[in-house]
Amino acid sequence: ANMKLILIFSALLGASLCLETFVGHQVLRIKTKNEEEVKQLQLLESLEHLELDFWINPSAAALPVDVRIPAVSVQSVKAFLESQGIEYSILIEDLQDVLDKEKQDMAESAQRQRSSTFDFSAYHTLDDINEELDHLASEYSFVEKIQIGESYEKRPLYVLKFSTGGSNRPAIWLDAGIHSREWVTQASALWIANKIASDYGTDASVTSLLDKMDLFLLPVANPDGFVYTHTSNRMWRKTRSKIRGSICVGVDPNRNWDAGFGGPGASSRPCSDSYHGPSANSEVEVKSVVDFIKNHGNFKAFLTLHSYSQLLMYPYGYKCTRPDDYAELDSLGRAAASSIRSLYGTTFQVGTICKTIYQASGGSIDWSYDNGIKYSFALELRDTGRYGFLLPANQIVPTAQETWLGLKTIVEHVRD
């Protein structure tokens, strides 16, 4: 019997290998009947080259012994046990299978957890934002994620469509993040999306709004720039398009619209942060929105979020004359600013772009206004320079809350 033992042990010795995964590893439960069998298991335990991993060590006859056996040694160990008449059963057929399943379960659970408790008071990556868009679309029947185009670097431009029915109802447009470094805007857009979705059915105003109108929300209008602010340069503003004849990259997407294009307040120098681009709508991020809105044909409001400065502005930027609807837009703007202030006392200045901030050509709300969308407003959110673009994350939700009150005032007027 001893000779047999030595032979089998040698075989086991020869069979030992160093493995990195647990493919084919088995876990056996060994039921010893007496002290002799316990001793034999303890002998087995002492053979380090076998790399047996005892989950329950052999100690007393009455207690089971659980051991993980590397794949190459499984047959040998089993042969040994059988030759000694030691009883065993297979607890785990293949350990790697179990680990793979566990990993998958954990990933799914983490995903569920992540999506059901999205932290609106933190800044997120593009991937996380897109995941949350998926979550909102799946959780609410009247929310749909649609793709209206692709960025220069081929990232999808995702829009959330809020629609409770009808066919091409009059619609509201809201975008954020056209300038990628203005992080509080993308973050606020997400909070607002969630707010609108969860308020439908409970809040009278939102319910009445979505019962009559559709809302389209583009939370990340410049995804290439946004990714760049995460990976390379937090202060990047423009798109990431290559410019022919220049080493500099990117066009200011809010100087690229077909409204006074190329006029004062935009630069013709590719290296400038307010470079208007080679031609109007040269940027696919802009063109995609233009095409979408034109094809839809029934937008009544065009709202765009920027930061910082706390301003609520209406056209024009490319010229310093007042729009035809000046009186109504100014009055509505002041009402919206008042709503914003009602929450935390945050004051917004109201006026035309040209008078309030600077003359700037090729801007989005000038284009939308000149294309028949009367209620065109651009908001510059918090703050007024104390943190500027680097607004602390704990101000995201307050900013989103107050901004939403302002937007609500505007869309209620549009609705009625």
Next chain:
Amino acid sequence: ELPPSHFPASRAAAVAVGYLRYLRGGPGRGLDLRALRRARRQDIDDVGHNYYLELELEDILDKDRTVNCTAEVLYHLGSKTSAPDVQVTLQGELWSTEEADKEFYNRIRSLEKELVAENIPDSHGRVPPELEPIRLLAWAASGYVIWQNSTENTKFHLAQVKHVKQVKRSDEDLQFDYVVLLHEMVSQELLPWEVTLLWHPQRGARVARDRRQPRHA
């Protein structure tokens, strides 16, 4: 008379605030504009444009602490190389920061290794509490640069402290070599600027030298 909500007045106000931060800012005092109450402009022949401003300022470390002031900002005619003349009159006393200044001074003087830090605030807007005074001194330093480089066509804010290095000195001043990012609102450019700031609890802040960082391709 100028509407305070329009940019000409708010640009002049930014210059006044920059100037005041340089003059009266410190590791324990950060002044920010709470409101521009009133603004008037006077065009002086052969001289330039003079802005009269009524401002309300607040302490960023204590929002309930405010002070009113009047300021005059004179932009010289046609001059691109001359800084605007600024005068500021505070209506009331500024609160004392003697304790905080002394504590900061002693803390920095007793550092074995020279202080080095970067990205204040960070991408997410965070400022570690122990770096808040360094940030406020950067406000003083950039206040000077903003005052010196402003025109009626610019509006500067300090966007971020990219880098700061303390330089130990044999005299009693603290020295900080900053690289700050200045955001210019009209062009939307981010301008990196090197500023060397000296500070002493009694003598206050002084810019020893400054220059716009040369542009890399």
